[in-house]
Amino acid sequence: MDEVEVVVAHSERTTLRVGDVFLKVDADQARIDVEVEAMALAPVPTPEVLWHKPHVLAIAAVPGVTLGRLGGPSTGSPTAWAAAGAAIRKLHEAPLPPRTGQAGRSIVALTAELDDECERLMTNGVLPADLVTRNRQVAEAALRPWTPAFTHGDLQIAHIFVDGDEVTGIIDWSEAGQGDALYDLATFTLGHEDHLEDVIAGYGTDIDLDLDVIRAWWSLRSLLVIRWLTEHGFDPFAPGCEVDVLKSRM
Template identity: 65%
Template sequence: MDEVEVVIAHAERATLRVGDVFLKVDPDQRRIDVEVEAMTLVPVPTAEVLWRKPPVLALAAVKGKALGRTGHPSVASRAAWAAAGAAVRALHETALPRWVGPPVEQYAAELESECEWLLANDVLPAAVVERNRERASAALRPWKPVFVHGDLHASHVFVDGDAVTGIIDWSEAAQGDAHRDLGSLTLAHPEFLDDVLAGYGPGVDVELIRAWWSLRSLLAGRWLAEHGFDPDAPGCEFDVLRAA
């Protein structure tokens, strides 16, 4: 009999695996609605929806292995990272979804709030926070909206050999900045940035990707700490900020 594996669990939602079935438990039905609809719209492989009974969504496992995981070296080939870049390009060229992501003003307000928290609680040296706040501010400008995944960590992209077999976790899909997805994908694996961009193609500002590295890392620290994760683990968000 298959065992129940806890993939991720915190106060907002949980994902369990039983054999080849993933069970996502989320009381926020808006997120589940977005995830299910987004997977019907995108031109990239996704998980198959098996059934849905709120607050649970059942998905079939995707073939292959994750492109990478935060805090661990990626064993995927450079060709696989380039294929991921090409898949992201296909997504960004898809017709816009009806959901709009956070506006620039919201990101700006959250950046100030999170930096104040980091400094007030002496979480990171002031020089690290200020340096990254300055770099992150470059991302806070008007952008041409595209269809973004919204949470495109390397662990959400699955590959088999050099091919992308599926992209999972679409609950934050929306209209947004293309550089946000590219920044998320390479956040913990900057050594593969050139490969991702080779697959993605022209029209990318590398400095804006680096700005999103800083922005995402500054915004995520408190949430991760409050939900049982360690942003200070090797290769995680605080390492990204120190390396900026």
């Protein structure tokens, strides 16, 4: 008999697994709508949508395993990381979706959000002031004009599945839309800087990739999510996670 597995649960959304079916329950129906639309448009392997109703999306499991997780070792070969890079490039070169995604926030809005979050982190004693200040300086390089691409918007390492050296599926598209391609590359390699070269090898070096911007996104993304993670039951202070990413910039 299949058991119900709670994959992730917090006040905004919950994902359950029953056998080979995932049920995503989301308080924000718009995120489900974005996810269904993005998976239909993306030119990369995505989960099969079984059905969706208000606030619930049912999708089939994808074969394979993830390349690893944030804070843990990578289980994939350099070739698998390169294959992931190639899949990301294919997504970024696809026709633009109609919506602006998580990676497409304006420079003005993003700067204001970042400055506000840095102030809270220091005022509330969540992180030392010098750590926040240094990473805010590094993050500045990400706050520049960019050419819109079809972005996933939350391309964590746990969201790309591979079987051997082949990408079999990319999951969790609720933040997808037009955005900065380097945001996706940074999110995917966050905490796994040693595989950035492999990813870029698969993505291609025939275009201008500013590695300083990717590193800036590591700092920026980490600064923005630490408080949210803490408030929703996750641990950004765990070894190899967001706080360690910030410390590596010192």
